[in-house]
Amino acid sequence: MSFRRDVISKLIFSWARRVLPSMSDTEREALEAGDVWWDADLFTGNPDWAKLLATAPATLTAEEEAFLNGPVDELCAMLDDWKINWTWRDLPPEVWTFIKQKKFFGMIIPTEYGGLGFSPYAHSEVVRKISSRSLTAAVTVMVPNSLGPGELLMRFGTRDQQQKWLPRLADGHEIPCFGLTSPEAGSDAASMVDTGIICKGTFEGSEVTGLRLNWHKRYITLGPVATLLGLAFKAYDPDHLVGSQEDLGITVALIPTDLPGVSIGRRHLPAMQVFQNGPNWGKDVFIPLDYVIGGKERLGQGWKMLMTALAAGRGISLPSLSAAGAAFAARTTGAYARVREQFGIPIGKFEGIEEPLARIASTAYLIDAARRLTCAALNEGHHPAVISGIMKLHATERLRTVIDDAMDIHGGKAVIDGPQNYLGNLYRGVPVSITVEGANILTRNLIIFGQGAVRAHPYLLREMNALGDTDKARGLDTFDKAFWAHVVHSITNLFRAWGRSWSWGAFAPAPEDAGPVTDFYRQLSRYASAFALCADMALLTLGGKLKRKEMLSARFGDILSELYLLSAVLKRWHDEGRQEIDLPAVQWCMATGFRTIEQRFADILANLPNRVVAIMLKIMIQPMGARGRGPSDKVVHACAQLVLEPSVARDRLTPDLSQVDDDNSVARLEKAFLLVTAAEDVFRRMRAAHLHDTDAAIKQGVITPVEAEQYKAAHEAVLRVIEVDDFAPEALSPLKKAIGMQIVQERSESRAAG
Ligand SMILES: Cc1cc2nc3c(=O)[nH]c(=O)nc-3n(C[C@H](O)[C@H](O)[C@H](O)COP(=O)(O)OP(=O)(O)OC[C@H]3O[C@@H](n4cnc5c(N)ncnc54)[C@H](O)[C@@H]3O)c2cc1C
Numbered sequence: 001m002s003f004r005r006d007v008i009s010k011l012i013f014s015w016a017r018r019v020l021p022s023m024s025d026t027e028r029e030a031l032e033a034g035d036v037w038w039d040a041d042l043f044t045g046n047p048d049w050a051k052l053l054a055t056a057p058a059t060l061t062a063e064e065e066a067f068l069n070g071p072v073d074e075l076c077a078m079l080d081d082w083k084i085n086w087t088w089r090d091l092p093p094e095v096w097t098f099i100k101q102k103k104f105f106g107m108i109i110p111t112e113y114g115g116l117g118f119s120p121y122a123h124s125e126v127v128r129k130i131s132s133r134s135l136t137a138a139v140t141v142m143v144p145n146s147l148g149p150g151e152l153l154m155r156f157g158t159r160d161q162q163q164k165w166l167p168r169l170a171d172g173h174e175i176p177c178f179g180l181t182s183p184e185a186g187s188d189a190a191s192m193v194d195t196g197i198i199c200k201g202t203f204e205g206s207e208v209t210g211l212r213l214n215w216h217k218r219y220i221t222l223g224p225v226a227t228l229l230g231l232a233f234k235a236y237d238p239d240h241l242v243g244s245q246e247d248l249g250i251t252v253a254l255i256p257t258d259l260p261g262v263s264i265g266r267r268h269l270p271a272m273q274v275f276q277n278g279p280n281w282g283k284d285v286f287i288p289l290d291y292v293i294g295g296k297e298r299l300g301q302g303w304k305m306l307m308t309a310l311a312a313g314r315g316i317s318l319p320s321l322s323a324a325g326a327a328f329a330a331r332t333t334g335a336y337a338r339v340r341e342q343f344g345i346p347i348g349k350f351e352g353i354e355e356p357l358a359r360i361a362s363t364a365y366l367i368d369a370a371r372r373l374t375c376a377a378l379n380e381g382h383h384p385a386v387i388s389g390i391m392k393l394h395a396t397e398r399l400r401t402v403i404d405d406a407m408d409i410h411g412g413k414a415v416i417d418g419p420q421n422y423l424g425n426l427y428r429g430v431p432v433s434i435t436v437e438g439a440n441i442l443t444r445n446l447i448i449f450g451q452g453a454v455r456a457h458p459y460l461l462r463e464m465n466a467l468g469d470t471d472k473a474r475g476l477d478t479f480d481k482a483f484w485a486h487v488v489h490s491i492t493n494l495f496r497a498w499g500r501s502w503s504w505g506a507f508a509p510a511p512e513d514a515g516p517v518t519d520f521y522r523q524l525s526r527y528a529s530a531f532a533l534c535a536d537m538a539l540l541t542l543g544g545k546l547k548r549k550e551m552l553s554a555r556f557g558d559i560l561s562e563l564y565l566l567s568a569v570l571k572r573w574h575d576e577g578r579q580e581i582d583l584p585a586v587q588w589c590m591a592t593g594f595r596t597i598e599q600r601f602a603d604i605l606a607n608l609p610n611r612v613v614a615i616m617l618k619i620m621i622q623p624m625g626a627r628g629r630g631p632s633d634k635v636v637h638a639c640a641q642l643v644l645e646p647s648v649a650r651d652r653l654t655p656d657l658s659q660v661d662d663d664n665s666v667a668r669l670e671k672a673f674l675l676v677t678a679a680e681d682v683f684r685r686m687r688a689a690h691l692h693d694t695d696a697a698i699k700q701g702v703i704t705p706v707e708a709e710q711y712k713a714a715h716e717a718v719l720r721v722i723e724v725d726d727f728a729p730e731a732l733s734p735l736k737k738a739i740g741m742q743i744v745q746e747r748s749e750s751r752a753a754g
Pocket of ligand 1: 178179185187188218220435440441443446
């Protein structure tokens with residue numbers, strides 16, 4: 001008999017079992033998917049920086065490197081994004097063939113099945129490079145390597161299924177897609193009404209037990225050209241052919257799209273992006289039970305399988321695309337702001353332009369830092385569900401900010417579409433990445449903290465599992481241990497958070513010899529402890545109701561996200577050899593992140609329903625209110641300079657983008673940028689002398705003949721860059737001729753009448 005367990009804990013246990021809201025199977029499976037990593041350290045309130053810095057940075061093998069410099073570059077050289085989007089509305093046939101032949105669809109499939117067996121980081125690097133050339137090609141390559149038949153078969157398929165399908169997926173014999181979303185079920189995908197009824201039927205001439213499927217899916221990427229559809233549906237067994245249960249739950253199966261009853265091929269046009277995407281239908285399609293991924297045993301386990309696969313996939317595809325987009329925008333916008341002159345000086349020198357330019361450059365630094373850190377975790381075999389949610393949301397959301405800024409800085413140059421516009425399509429494509437793989441509002445408000453609080457919290461999941469244990473005595477025993485450890489943790493954390501907040505983080509932990517970024521570590525340690533304290537108090541006072549308090553949950557999620565992203569920034573700076581010249585980007589990210597954290601704390605404290613607890617927390621962690629002011633003008637100016645001049649810092653910020661090497665609008669911009677910056681002094685003297693004519697300048701001794709040539713070459717290169725496209729009217733509209741004739745006719749009729 002233990003007084004603590006059998007009296008105190010028992011009372012709390014019984015009360016908590018009564019008041020805790022019940023959790024559906026799909027909620028539980030989503031919560032339990034994947035694992036935790038650095039997010040769990042942050043949640044302790046006392047992250048171990050030595051552990052973070054000791055994580056090996058993600059690297060490529062020689063084979064992966066060769067693939068990036070070989071087939072990936074070759075593929076990029078084949079892509080003309082304007083023609084793909086405007087003329088063909090598809091990738092040309094030779095690109096489809098190349099993608100299949102070079103096994104781009106089999107990057108994550110192990111070599112034993114004929115795939116490339118690449119690491120998550122290599123997969124990410126490939127997507128990143130292709131994204132800097134063509135979104136359509138990137139999405140086409142990304143999808144079969146993300147959530148879909150390949151990933152699901154590798155993780156859950158039977159040996160027979162793996163041997164049959166994986167080699168065909170790896171070499172492009174099969175084009176896969178994955179159908180989860182239906183008209184009724186978007187974000188709430190588990191509410192789908194697509195069904196599979198277990199019954200007897202004839203398949204390839206024999207009578208077998210199988211599933212009769214009826215479905216309507218939409219928005220399915222690669223769907224219109226897919227030969228193998230991974231389908232999610234709800235399985236029922238009304239005649240008890242496989243067991244006593246009737247409603248089996250969400251199940252995933254492989255559907256060859258040439259089976260009778262499958263309708264596939266129609267296309268959507270998502271935000272004018274032309275990757276293959278469309279609806280599909282199934283009417284009484286019959287498949288044998290061994291087409292269920294994982295076989296009969298996995299009937300009803302589809303949701304768990306999907307959530308597990310999503311836990312890794314979300315951390316790679318869209319973050320890689322976003323990292324590419326942000327780096328691409330940083331490189332091109334910096335160059336454009338440097339070569340484009342208005343009011344007699346490069347527009348990049350105006351403070352009004354420096355501000356968004358600094359935002360672009362620093363955000364590019366941050367997204368790529370977080371991508372690399374997440375890939376390092378994935379390479380180590382983690383499937384961090386909360387982190388991949390953070391990555392999906394923040395990489396795409398921040399890409400949106402970056403592209404908006406880039407568009408504004410380019411002015412009309414980026415608004416006018418045509419082959420010379422290198423930004424417009426990226427701008428149009430951003431809403432797609434915001435919407436897919438868990439729409440951003442839902443991910444921010446419901447998932448990051450909703451899942452993080454349970455998964456990454458040191459004790460909560462153990463407590464919840466104990467409360468739900470069908471063996472009450474065992475549950476009480478586990479609960480007793482977890483609960484009291486939780487109490488000690490909370491009290492320790494209360495004093496830690498209080499002390500660190502009142503001392504402004506001055507004594508909070510930081511790695512030794514962290515140099516100029518020591519205080520940033522200290523502040524993150526301070527905020528982590530304040531976060532852990534506030535999260536505990538919110539959970540204590542709101543319990544299960546916190547799930548419905550989406551605005552509060554979103555603010556907690558934002559703080560957790562900032563803590564992760566800023567950790568990644570410090571890790572990147574460390575891994576890249578603490579480059580002094582990159583420091584402004586680190587300072588910008590930190591100051592901006594701290595401002596967000598301060599603001600979110602203030603908003604939480606102003607809105608926490610239990611006012612006594614809120615006031616107590618405010619006194620402890622934010623007695624003077626939100627204090628973060630954001631980056632200083634000096635830091636903003638220094639950040640903008642990172643992309644306004646050619647430098648190693650600029651190259652480090654925007655490495656290995658595909659567009660910059662050959663003859664296209666981006667290559668011309670890069671050339672003009674290099675010529676203009678090399679001739680800076682010549683331009684300056686010409687401006688000071690109020691001269692445009694080089695002959696006159698030579699005569700007056702302002703420049704030499706060699707410098708005149710330099711000036712002219714740079715000037716001509718700039719003229720080519722600032723060009724935009726125009727079209728013959730009939731090239732834009734087939735109606736143009738008819739309308740023109742109608743106007744002429746109307747005019748002559750009105751003249752005749754008048
Ligand atoms: C181009 C494209 C490609 C796609 N590819 C695929 C694919 O290959 N396979 C596939 O299965 N699906 C695919 N999808 C579907 C995609 O996953 C869904 O669009 C997404 O899940 C959102 O569903 P919805 O569009 O119906 O929006 P809705 O679910 O109607 O949501 C509308 C808005 O409400 C918000 N919302 C919903 N619930 C909540 C909540 N509880 N709290 C706060 N906000 C909430 C959402 O965040 C969103 O902003 C694709 C979609 C697009 C547009």
